[in-house]
Amino acid sequence: MFNSLYFTDNEIIKHASNSFLATRISFINMISDLCETTGADVTKVAAGMGLDPRIGQAYLDAGLGYGGYCLPKDIRAFVHIGEDLRVNFDLLREVENINRARPEKIIDRLATALGTLRGKRIGVLGLSFKPGTDDIRESPSLKVVNCLLDNGASLCLHDPQSINNTKALLGELKGRLTYDDNPYNVAEGVEALAVLTAWPEYSDLDFPKIAELMTTKIMIDGSNLLDPLVMRRIGFEYISMGRV
Secondary structure (H helix, E strand, O other): OOOHHHOOHHHHHHHHHHHHHHHHHHHHHHHHHHHHHHOOOHHHHHHHHHOOOOOOOOOOOOOOOOOOOHHHHHHHHHHHHHHHOOOOOHHHHHHHHHHHHHHHHHHHHHHHHHOOOOOOEEEEEOOOOOOOOOOOOOOHHHHHHHHHHHOOOEEEEEOOOOHHHHHHHHOOOOOOEEEOOOHHHHHOOOOEEEEOOOOHHHHHOOHHHHHHHOOOOEEEEOOOOOOHHHHHHHOOEEEOOOOO
16 A cells, blocks of 8 residues: 555645546547537637636647656556555546547448448548657557548548658558558548547648549548638538537
8 A cells, every 4th residue: 555655745646647637638529529519619619718727728639638658647547546555536536538529420420421331441630649740659549540440441641750660569460550650641542531649741732633533532630730611611521629
């Protein structure tokens, strides 16, 4: 059993801070599910919440959930500490449960849009757990990739920085998993395109050109990076998180 005397203030501050940030992310993703049901827009809800100076805007972006090294590790460690010290940490367990379910929502919505995932060719933009890094540790994007492969889809992957790390982790699967350093090549001949990490360069892509390259114009935006009205005007069946 842990003894509370073994933990300094600074150690608890670190675990508590990262667990709180993870809680904010899971909270806005829970609200995202409510927005989809009611027809509200989670980005507007989050912006309104953020106007309250007690809340602020940080870590209120709905999407695929948190990943990387620090948040998952620290929240699991904190839950373990709570269990050993007989402190009720059910709140953080639910934070983990919400986060764990986020990639499944992308899979379900893609399966609904496509009818089936088996045999479908899907392009994926974004593999790192967040933009601006090549870190794929516990990346929600890779959880989506693995689930799509498990369901029989063929994928072409792109990321500005983490392609080599992803190749080293996943390898190539006899033509079912390929990589390309050009996002337009990723879109060519696919039946759906999934934007999974909010790299700013993706928002600058020529989407009318991408629409012409695809065989079926289905786009799922797991990061809410793009403008729904613009995407639908181009002709995409556009699916995002917490926006209708």
